[in-house]
Amino acid sequence: MRDVLYLEEIEQAEALLKPQRVEVLRQLAEPRTCSEVAERLGQTPQRVYYHVKRLVEAGLVDQVAERKVRGVHEGIYQAGARSYWLSPRLVGRIGLRKARDELSLGYLLDLMEEVQADIAALDRSAPELPSIGLSGEIHVRPERRQEFLNELQTLLQDLFTRYGGDEGDAFKLAIACYPHAAPQPEGERDDV
Numbered sequence: 001m002r003d004v005l006y007l008e009e010i011e012q013a014e015a016l017l018k019p020q021r022v023e024v025l026r027q028l029a030e031p032r033t034c035s036e037v038a039e040r041l042g043q044t045p046q047r048v049y050y051h052v053k054r055l056v057e058a059g060l061v062d063q064v065a066e067r068k069v070r071g072v073h074e075g076i077y078q079a080g081a082r083s084y085w086l087s088p089r090l091v092g093r094i095g096l097r098k099a100r101d102e103l104s105l106g107y108l109l110d111l112m113e114e115v116q117a118d119i120a121a122l123d124r125s126a127p128e129l130p131s132i133g134l135s136g137e138i139h140v141r142p143e144r145r146q147e148f149l150n151e152l153q154t155l156l157q158d159l160f161t162r163y164g165g166d167e168g169d170a171f172k173l174a175i176a177c178y179p180h181a182a183p184q185p186e187g188e189r190d191d192v
Contacts, residue, residue: 005060005081013086015058024051028079031064035074044121050114052077060084108176115174130169137180152177 007013016022027037038048055061056077065076122129140148156175 001078002081004083004085006085006087008087009058012058012060015054015060016084018051020047021051021055024048025055025060025079028052028055028061028077029082031076031078033067033074033076046120047117050117054110108178111174112176115172118172130171149177 007016016025023041024037027040032040034049034052035045037043037052038045041048052061052075056063060080061077062080063075064078066073067076068074138148152175156173159173
């Protein structure tokens with residue numbers, strides 16, 4: 001483990017923007033499995049693995065060993081450094097990149113993976129799990145696309161403002177908007 005890791009890549013800096021990842025990174029000052037970190041943080045191993053995976057991809061955490069537990073291979077991970085320094089040239093770019101990435105398919109895939117991990121962590125034996133799932137298709141002409149996105153953003157900001165207090169049950173809201181490819185007629189499909 002290095003004493004200091006100088007972050008020059010924006011992906012590395014953005015990997016640390018989530019407070020949960022900082023907590024996971026702190027726990028990995030010593031080599032630990034995702035299950036061990038999860039137990040220490042009161043989270044599920046799946047949720048911790050999601051964050052560890054992102055930290056490994058960013059080069060901030062290393063898999064230092066592997067062990068077999070009840071027939072399953074379990075990775076042992078450790079932080080790559082004791083402290084992290086952010087390159088001054090990245091400071092102004094982080095927020096801009098995040099805003100741009102919110103419109104990218106990569107961000108959408110990360111969001112869906114996070115939603116999947118959150119749902120897997122729910123206690124399905126609970127008597128009530130209030131939730132809602134909606135899916136639909138909207139057709140927007142190219143010249144009205146920005147208007148549609150702005151209206152959607154305004155609507156969601158209004159909901160977050162009205163229901164964003166600290167009281168009551170916490171719900172996570174994730175919205176995905178992506179191009180929908182029309183199915184090809186039977187005679188034109190490549191896989192036939």
